[in-house]
Amino acid sequence: MRVFLTLLAILVALLNLQEVKSHGVQPLSTIAIYSAVIAIDEEAYIKAAPVILGLNGQNKEWITVEYGIQNPSIDDWIGVFSPANFSASTCLPDNPRTFPPLLCTAPIKFQYANYTNPKYKNTGKGSLKLQLINQRSDFSFALFSGGLLKPKLVALSNTISFANPNAPVYPRLAQGKQWNEMTVTWTSGYGLDEAEPFVVWGQKGGEQRNSLAVTLTFDRNTMCGAPARTVGWRDPGFIHTSFLKELWPNSVYTYKLGHRLLNGTCIWSQMYEFRASPYPGQNSLQRVVIFGDMGKDEADGSNEYNNFQPGSLNTTKQLIEDLKNIDIIFHIGDISYANGYLSQWDQFTSQIEPIASRVPYMIASGNHERDWPGTGSFYDTMDSGGECGVLAETMFYVPAENRAKFWYSTDYGMFRFCIADTERDWREGSEQYKFIEHCLASVDRQKQPWLIFLAHRVLGYSSCAWYASQGSSAEPMGRESLQKLWQKYKVDIAIFGHVHNYERTCPVYENVCTRNEKHFYKGALNGTIHVVAGRSRSEPF
Ligand SMILES: *[C@@H]1O[C@H](CO)[C@@H](O)[C@H](O)[C@H]1NC(C)=O
Ligand SMILES: *[C@@H]1O[C@H](CO)[C@@H](O)[C@H](O)[C@H]1NC(C)=O
Ligand SMILES: *[C@@H]1O[C@H](CO)[C@@H](O)[C@H](O)[C@H]1NC(C)=O
Ligand SMILES: *[C@@H]1O[C@H](CO)[C@@H](O)[C@H](O)[C@H]1NC(C)=O
Numbered sequence: 001m002r003v004f005l006t007l008l009a010i011l012v013a014l015l016n017l018q019e020v021k022s023h024g025v026q027p028l029s030t031i032a033i034y035s036a037v038i039a040i041d042e043e044a045y046i047k048a049a050p051v052i053l054g055l056n057g058q059n060k061e062w063i064t065v066e067y068g069i070q071n072p073s074i075d076d077w078i079g080v081f082s083p084a085n086f087s088a089s090t091c092l093p094d095n096p097r098t099f100p101p102l103l104c105t106a107p108i109k110f111q112y113a114n115y116t117n118p119k120y121k122n123t124g125k126g127s128l129k130l131q132l133i134n135q136r137s138d139f140s141f142a143l144f145s146g147g148l149l150k151p152k153l154v155a156l157s158n159t160i161s162f163a164n165p166n167a168p169v170y171p172r173l174a175q176g177k178q179w180n181e182m183t184v185t186w187t188s189g190y191g192l193d194e195a196e197p198f199v200v201w202g203q204k205g206g207e208q209r210n211s212l213a214v215t216l217t218f219d220r221n222t223m224c225g226a227p228a229r230t231v232g233w234r235d236p237g238f239i240h241t242s243f244l245k246e247l248w249p250n251s252v253y254t255y256k257l258g259h260r261l262l263n264g265t266c267i268w269s270q271m272y273e274f275r276a277s278p279y280p281g282q283n284s285l286q287r288v289v290i291f292g293d294m295g296k297d298e299a300d301g302s303n304e305y306n307n308f309q310p311g312s313l314n315t316t317k318q319l320i321e322d323l324k325n326i327d328i329i330f331h332i333g334d335i336s337y338a339n340g341y342l343s344q345w346d347q348f349t350s351q352i353e354p355i356a357s358r359v360p361y362m363i364a365s366g367n368h369e370r371d372w373p374g375t376g377s378f379y380d381t382m383d384s385g386g387e388c389g390v391l392a393e394t395m396f397y398v399p400a401e402n403r404a405k406f407w408y409s410t411d412y413g414m415f416r417f418c419i420a421d422t423e424r425d426w427r428e429g430s431e432q433y434k435f436i437e438h439c440l441a442s443v444d445r446q447k448q449p450w451l452i453f454l455a456h457r458v459l460g461y462s463s464c465a466w467y468a469s470q471g472s473s474a475e476p477m478g479r480e481s482l483q484k485l486w487q488k489y490k491v492d493i494a495i496f497g498h499v500h501n502y503e504r505t506c507p508v509y510e511n512v513c514t515r516n517e518k519h520f521y522k523g524a525l526n527g528t529i530h531v532v533a534g535r536s537r538s539e540p541f
């Protein structure tokens with residue numbers, strides 16, 4: 001059998017003991033935006049160039065910001081805002097008893113004025129190179145004194161923008177509900193009353209055809225709390241999904257995103273290509289990459305705080321370099337760590353575009369996507385920053401019956417994957433438990449010998465110190481009801497994220513190794529191998 005399972009335990013991590021509990025690590029959350037005051041200083045200035053970006057269709061560009069102030073301080077900082085007219089007029093009070101603050105929008109990124117300008121504290125002059133991505137709106141730049149905790153806006157820049165801010169961007173592929181269906185999801189600034197979204201696609205070099213796309217969006221009120229509903233809110237634009245059906249197994253297809261404006265003009269993305277999935281049971285080369293907890297990072301060094309996700313750019317770079325050896329990717333929860341700062345989802349989809357536009361990028365739901373008190377999540381933490389799953393469920397397609405219940409199965413050649421949602425009840429008797437059993441029981445093992453269970457939190461085994469401190473080796477109740485299913489249906493491998501580490505067990509059942517080999521197994525395992533794939537970096541746990 002020519003099946004290769006590459007468990008790239010990539011994973012990035014911030015992680016540490018707090019990960020299981022805290023949510024306050026998003027760098028943008030370190031800015032006390034509600035306390036900001038406007039104190040324009042006529043002597044201070046800030047300006048940005050070039051004024052128009054993406055003249056050759058690019059969706060990502062470097063710009064230069066120059067600034068100066070009379071009384072510099074090392075904690076002066078630059079905030080990048082989008083839309084450019086971030087303004088008091090749109091501020092909502094956090095609760096009915098408070099007055100709307102002066103600033104009610106977090107920047108989409110920030111950097112200290114002294115970054116790359118060690119003389120700034122003496123000269124009060126500096127410049128920054130920043131990378132901007134096309135995210136449906138224009139940009140402005142503000143110079144603040146007073147540090148992150150008592151921000152005083154002293155100067156505001158000119159506005160700059162992409163030539164077409166509405167352009168279709170950041171396509172992400174995902175397996176459809178049928179083995180021979182690929183879905184492509186992307187973001188644009190075109191609502192249905194302005195343009196009709198569609199995909200032009202076909203076998204490479206063959207006849208091309210059009211498929212319509214469906215469109216979703218959501219408003220501020222669908223967020224469950226702050227910051228997603230307050231300073232972190234940003235208009236998500238429109239998210240389109242097209243279903244490319246009846247694909248020929250393993251065939252290469254090309255596709256292009258389009259929007260037909262009312263006057264007949266079409267706006268196009270660049271051309272992309274992908275390889276269709278193999279038929280379930282087909283014996284061909286199949287290479288799978290699985291990891292959790294990646295997050296995003298800024299190539300220009302902005303938003304650095306607390307080593308938030310220092311490794312995610314290394315991980316995406318490595319995946320891009322290896323892309324010709326990768327057929328499908330599973331990112332099993334803790335996707336962008338936007339934690340309620342919505343602009344960061346555009347940043348994330350931009351960062352993974354070279355990967356997700358070429359191979360199916362399947363996600364699972366994690367605590368940072370879903371958890372919010374009183375909203376139906378299994379855990380009552382505030383880890384999603386008020387997103388309560390809306391972003392993950394809208395920005396990415398998964399072949400679930402109901403995307404608000406993030407469990408699904410997907411077949412890839414000789415693999416059957418059963419993806420669970422650890423942020424919803426999985427215990428015996430629950431709706432999800434029935435799904436898991438059906439997913440495991442319904443596969444023809446003669447044709448699909450590899451049965452893989454995936455989930456975000458560790459329901460199986462991990463030696464993580466936090467679990468150990470609870471006298472446990474997994475989430476409480478994690479494997480209680482599931483281990484008999486894994487055993488009965490002979491699940492080969494169960495892979496989890498959440499813990500920012502890499503671990504692999506022997507084939508195990510009820511805490512006992514069922515086989516003693518260390519590296520190579522032949523024949524029945526009599527247990528399930530458990531893997532934690534939440535880290536690829538060298539940061540200490
Ligand atoms: C730049 O500012 C930051 C934040 O105040 C400070 O931690 C850092 O030491 C400063 N660097 C220099 C070279 O002054
Ligand atoms: C800000 O600009 C956007 C377009 O970029 C516009 O839709 C919005 O109405 C403006 N808001 C204010 C308060 O002027
Ligand atoms: C259609 O509308 C777009 C956007 O307003 C414009 O750029 C384009 O020139 C128009 N095309 C025609 C044929 O009028
Ligand atoms: C990640 O990439 C950065 C920038 O290229 C590099 O400085 C750093 O050493 C890399 N880290 C690892 C662990 O490879």
Ligand SMILES: *[C@@H]1O[C@H](CO)[C@@H](O)[C@H](O)[C@H]1NC(C)=O
Binds near residue numbers: 514515524525526
């Ligand atoms: C697996 O379990 C079966 C039934 O309990 C047993 O007969 C067999 O010897 C076991 N195989 C190994 C390799 O332990």
